Amino acid sequence: MKRSIVIALIFISGSLLLHAQDKIEFYRHELRAAIGESYTTSFLRFEQRNLTNISVSYFYRPANFFWTGVNFVNYFGEKSYYFWREYDNNGNFQDFSDSQMTYCAFIAPEIRLSCINRDAILIYGGLSAGIGIRTRTLIPYRDKEYQSRIFRSVHITLLGISGNLGKNNKITIGGELGLGFKGLVSAHAGYRF
Numbered sequence: 001m002k003r004s005i006v007i008a009l010i011f012i013s014g015s016l017l018l019h020a021q022d023k024i025e026f027y028r029h030e031l032r033a034a035i036g037e038s039y040t041t042s043f044l045r046f047e048q049r050n051l052t053n054i055s056v057s058y059f060y061r062p063a064n065f066f067w068t069g070v071n072f073v074n075y076f077g078e079k080s081y082y083f084w085r086e087y088d089n090n091g092n093f094q095d096f097s098d099s100q101m102t103y104c105a106f107i108a109p110e111i112r113l114s115c116i117n118r119d120a121i122l123i124y125g126g127l128s129a130g131i132g133i134r135t136r137t138l139i140p141y142r143d144k145e146y147q148s149r150i151f152r153s154v155h156i157t158l159l160g161i162s163g164n165l166g167k168n169n170k171i172t173i174g175g176e177l178g179l180g181f182k183g184l185v186s187a188h189a190g191y192r193f
Helices: 004-019 039-044
Strands: 029-037 052-061 066-087 093-117 121-138 145-165 169-180 185-192
Touching: 029 169, 052 093, 052 185, 066 121, 093 145, 121 169, 145 185
Parallel strands: none
Antiparallel strands: 029 052, 029 185, 052 066, 066 093, 093 121, 121 145, 145 169, 169 185
C-alpha cells in the first residue's frame, strides 16, 4: 500500500512537471559520484549495521525534466570479530578468534523527474530498481570461505537537490533523501556535458 502511494505521487508530480518547465538549455549527459549513509540496509536483509556506500552513476537526459541512467553502488566491507573459548573433558581450555567480512554491490537503472529546473538549482525525485550481490567472507582457521547471495531491491529518491556551479553550470553538488539500497541520505558531486 505504501509503495503504491509513493509511486502514484511520483507519476502525478511527473505529469505536473510537464507544465512547470521553462525552455532552457541543458546538458544531456551527467556523471556523478556519491557517498551515502546506509542504516536502512536492514530492510535489504542485511544485519542491522551502519555501513557507508559509494555510488557512481551515469544519466542521459532526453528531455529537460527527465533523466534515465544507471547506478553502481558499493558498500564498504565491515569486519566483525568473534572470540570464544572451548573446554575439553579435563577442564583445559583453548581460546579461538575468527572474523567475517561483508561486501555488497548493486547495479540498477534509474529514472528521475525534476519539479524545479533552473540554471542554478534542480529539485527532483526518482525511482531505481536492480539486483545486488552480498558476499560474506568467513575466515576460520586461515581457510577462506565465501557465501554469496543475489537479490533484487529498489530505491526511491523522495527529494533530490542539485546545485549547478562553475562556468556554464557543468559542475553539480547536492544531496538526496530516499529509501532503499542507496541509504537514507547521500551527498553527491558530478559533471555535466
